[in-house]
Amino acid sequence: MPEESMGHVCPPSVIKWLNSPLRRLLQNPRKIFGTYVNPGNTVIDLGCGGGLFTVALAEMVGKSGRVIAVDLQEEMLRITRNFATKKGVMDRITLHQCSEKDIGLTDQNVDFALAFYVVHEVPDRKGFLSQVAALLKPDATFMLIEPKHHVKAEQFDQILGEAKLAGLDYHTQIKMAMSRGMVFTVGS
Ligand SMILES: C[S@@+](CC[C@H](N)C(=O)[O-])C[C@H]1O[C@@H](n2cnc3c(N)ncnc32)[C@H](O)[C@@H]1O
Structure with a gap:
């Protein structure tokens, strides 16, 4: 396993839990993102899985x-x-299949980016985080959340350090059940 890699890629069979009503209750999207997302924004859901947060x-x-x-x-x-x-919102969603090492998007003027329970599965985290930083508008925010059961405190610190090197500044620490998280802004 390469040094940067901590895990495996989550299979579609896990969607039953990821998109479950219990998770929606425990990790209520409006409570988590409400401060950062506004009508008319362009947002990106990196590693969208079954689309709960999309x-x-x-x-x-x-x-x-x-x-x-x-x-x-x-x-x-x-x-x-x-x-x-089914939820009637596909009209404002673009689906994009990326490769393991390349998000494959440029010039998107993103206001808010999300990577929820994703980064520990990415083999080249430094490359991924640099690509995320390049997608953001100057005043944009990026929320990175990792599961405590897969990512120990010291591994999360390592990810935070890599984000800093990728040009992302710490903004707000996120306190959430079963999770470790941080909101970043684009570094000056
Ligand atoms: C644990 S699931 C989380 C899904 C969703 N974010 C959620 O919280 O419900 C991780 C997702 O990240 C995707 N993923 C893993 N590595 C990725 C990469 N390098 N680029 C984009 N997506 C990736 C997987 O395919 C999977 O759908």
């Missing part, structure tokens, strides 16, 4: 906003499409 973000940005849902697994994007269509 759909919530699409509701928050409204018809005039845009959500780019990115995942490396085609099956995850298919599940996200079905979920978003």
Whole structure:
């Protein structure tokens, strides 16, 4: 396993838990992102999985906003499409299949980026975080959240250090059940 890698890629069979009503209760999207996402924003959901947060973000940005849902697994994007269509918000969502080492997007003018339970699965975290930083507008925010059961405190500190090196400044620490998280701004 390469030095940067801490885990494996979450299979689509886990979506039952990831998109469960219990998780929506414990990790309420409006409580978590409400301060950072506004109608009309362009947001990106990196490693969108089954689209739980993609759909919530699409509701928050409204018809005039845009959500780019990115995942490396085609099956995850298919599940996200079905979920978003069912919820009536697919009109403002763009699905994008990336590769393991390349997000493959430029010039998106992103207001808010999210990587929820994703970064520990990324083999080249430094490269990934640099690519995220390059997608953000100067006043944008980036929220990175990792699961405590996969990412120990010292591993999370290592990720924070890598984000700093990628040009992201610490803004607000996130306190959330079962999770470690940080909101970043673009470094000056
Ligand atoms: C544990 S799931 C989390 C899904 C979603 N963010 C959530 O919280 O419900 C991790 C997701 O990240 C995706 N992923 C892993 N490595 C990735 C990478 N390098 N780029 C984009 N997505 C990646 C996986 O395919 C999977 O869908």
